[in-house]
Amino acid sequence: MSSPSIGAEAHEESDSPQSKESVWRTAWQNNKGAILILLAEISGSSMDAMARFLQQGENKFHPFQVIFARMGITFILSSVYMWWTQVPDFPFGARGVRGWLILRASFGFFGLYCLYYSVHYLPLAEATVFRFLVPIVTAWACSVFLGQVFTRKELIAGLVALVGVIIIAHPPWIFGEVNDEIHPNRKSEVDEVTPTQRFVAIVVSVLGVLGASGAYTTIRVIGDRAHALMSVNYFALLATASSAIALLVIPGIGFQNPQGAREWILLIAMGVFGFVLQFLLTAGLQLDKSSKATSMLYTQILFALAFDWAIWGVLPGGWSLFGGAIVICSTLWSTLQKPHAPMEKKREPDEESALLGAQTEGSEEVGRRASMSA
Template identity: 70%
Template sequence: MSPAEVGRDDERYDSIPAQNAWRTAWESNKGAALILISEAFGSSSDAIVRFLQQGGHGMHPFQVIFARMITTLLLSGLYMWWTKVPDPFGHPSVRHWLALRAVFGFSGLFCLYYSVHYLPLAEATVFRFLVPIVTAWACSVFLGQTFTRKELIAGLIALVGVVMIAHPSSIFGSTDDIKTTDIEKVAPAQRIFAIFTSVLGVFGAAGAYTTIRVIGNRAHALVSVSYFAMLGTVGSTVALLVIPGIGFKMPHGAREWVLLSLLGIFGFGLQFLLTAGLQLDRSSKATSMMYTQVLFALSFDWAIWGVLPGGWSLIGGAIVIASTLWSALQKTQPNAGQISKAKEADEESALLGEQQDGVAEVVRRGSVSA
């Protein structure tokens, strides 16, 4: 063998450990990476919603919901058909829970889309991190699960953060909290009402995830998404046809058509990638990735609208994120055996804990009423 051939063999052998190292790093962080991408999709969807609602002729939240939900419904149905998901309409024993999950989810989504018209994306995003704590409380009230003292403390601290974000003038005096270069002027009353709507949306989302806990592994994750998308499509259509003064508005130009299409695709991507990521990794590392959505939202706020939250909003947002992240990291992480048995994951399972098979068993025995 010539010296040149020996050199080539050495280079090939040196490249194998490097390739193995990259592969090992990817396999170790694949779940977290998918969650990170899903959060980018989620923030992109929110930015599109805000842009469409604040555009030249402004689309109503119901029309934006219709555009997202009908795309999500079609993509979910196609994926379930392609992968031959069993019971695509859900087992009869859980269909009423799936319908209730859809009602709660629809109300939470409408409140979110309404609030982003008057609030910067970063502020509207922060309120979502209240969902795990409210869900834990709801499960303790309606399902008899334990609501720990740490969760209660985290919830009270987060409530202080919410008050700081709202910074009502009766408490904080007159402030000009939003740092902006080009943004539609929002009246203080509109801002307060938008924050109130965001809080209502938190309870809607918490109701959805509480029912998801009841459903547990008795329905595929995308069956739950399909019910949600179906109700969102039908409900928004009825609202647009029945409520006076709304109606459908045809998109203006190719840009709005493209944005509406991307809204549905990103919405489905958020659901799919987050579910896949949480199936692969339910550790605190994966949980932390969910909080990167605030960074994406801040980036969109500045890049598109020239908006940065002021002092009170930044402090309040940091308090909310820190308290909920602290609460999430206190939860006992599942062992490898538990993870291998978990077939499905919903988009908040990293924050809410493992799917509650025990809750599903209680429901089957009739101890929990609808």
Template identity: 70%
Template sequence: MAHENETENDENVHDVEETLPAWKSVWRNNKGVFFILISECFGACMDAIARFMQQGGVAMHPFQIMFFRMGITFVLSSLYMWWTSVPNFPLGQKSVRGLLVLRSICGFVGLFCLYYSVHYLPLAEATVFRFLVPILTAWACSIFLDQIFTRKELIAGIIALLGVVIIAHPAAIFGRVDDTIDTNQAGTVDDVTPTQRIIAIVASLVGIFGASGAYTSIRVIGNRAHALISVNYFAFIVTVGSTVALLVIPGIGFVMPQGARQWIFLVSLGVFGFALQFLLTAGLQLDKSPKATSMMYMQVIFALAFDWAIWGVLPGGWSFLGGGIVCASTLWSALQKSGVKEKKKEVVDEESALLGAQAQGSEEVAQRRGNVDI
């Protein structure tokens, strides 16, 4: 009888879908994918705004951009969690507060290095480097959480590092190469010296270690803290840390935005940051398939579009080749693990889709360890 009712319900759903317009049917069947796609667009928009505000007439420091982005995200996230009565809001369980602070400090390093690097690198290149985070996190989880770091993950990591070297194309190996294509010949991008470029690439790599530390901490925490509580810790510490840096470090200071457009840009940073986290969390809950995982790599396409539309530049041949190698190797590694079935529906964080089976296993280890504090 129960089987007949289930069959009847499936037939009714099928009949309803047949009566829906084509676009509504596509939306209904791929809602999670679209959420992830929109969230990646918001991520690319934030990076573009951060780069524009650093290179514009105001020339804001990365700390000030971080202050606006994470300060607004903190307010919106706090209001949302208060309104929806998220458990253990605002501080989370006592046993994981130390890990949440560690996650936030590592995230602070990662975010600063990202915003520093986008001043000197095209958005697409700076975005590609972030795809090294899942592989490095999987390696870190193998050390701290006794997870298996597979041979395929090791191979993917080595190939991705080769891609990074190709993107950097140091003169000692490749000779002196101007690898930026100016599509409008208007000189719209500040001249970047080879030294500045290498420093920006090194900063990106340091940021990868920071982001990996953040997500390794998230894996240790597991489901003992709501994803937005983790975001809130991160937003609060970045806001406080950037404020202290602006007040203490000589020669930085707070630059007042000039005009309504700059205020709109800065407020948009915080709104987009919250929207990214909200939509990505919802999207990864609705769809954990390889199709959803691949959508996270669309941010590179959005970044390329902004590079061309705003600054009139595109990465040259070496950068395209290296970026393609990094994306292909990390996506291949992620899809190897995407077929693992989830034991239960959980709130996920930004890297859950890319970490795949590694994320699930590490959460199980964290649960077995009980209350972990640092």
């Protein structure tokens, strides 16, 4: 007679608020790193959507002004954080790596400009896909310039991804004239893009991949000789200064005053989201270095698709979606093949180390050799 009562009590305990809270707490503890990376990707995609919105709005902000706003605020927040937490060698970094930090920043600025140029002419999701080429191109560059191993699987993944890029571009001399853009729910007017503008934007995106890969290759050289945010700070400072000079010197462009509170908020929010992106990625990768956490980086394409649909009412067409799926699957497969070897020295993880996987063992020695030969 007592067993039903005991069973009922056990059932009540399992449905109690304390029990549900412990389940959520356990889920949070087991997936904290992956969740932080997911939030980082939401921040990054939001930042890219703001950049595209500002470039296509009434004022049509130039990419240099968008970069100036984003990286200037990121530089300030990053500097304050490193000063507050007493990061070693702040603000200039160790003397032996300053040249490499400047080179990393230069490559990064070139890659960022290419990204913001391309999002003016391509849907956000389509421009985002090209970023997934960076790990494979970086692996190849490190094999050429640093003597690191470039496996057959990475070569196969790179060739397959290249096929995906060609499908995304679907040049008319191969595919014929194709209207490959879907407007199922257009909510705002978007500048009409000619086939030539679209093709040039794709070429610029590929050049941006080379810039980003150059930045990540120098990150390999730097290794654990500089804090992750030190690299970000150099990047932000050089991008801010270079974009300001370009706006002042190049004829036909210049600083535009934001019109209304919305544009002010978007420009400031871009810089804040840029810092939040880096901070959450660093925290997430400290907590979880598994392939599960690294794979969360690929969720950014889903958020980009959502922003394209919600803001512009535009989605990539069939060829673009098919090519994008090939790129994502091939690079994700390549990433999951990488062995996660333990590092001899602890290094602050960041976006670059996530993209490059765990192949950082011995990077400090590679950096010393490169410094000696430079």
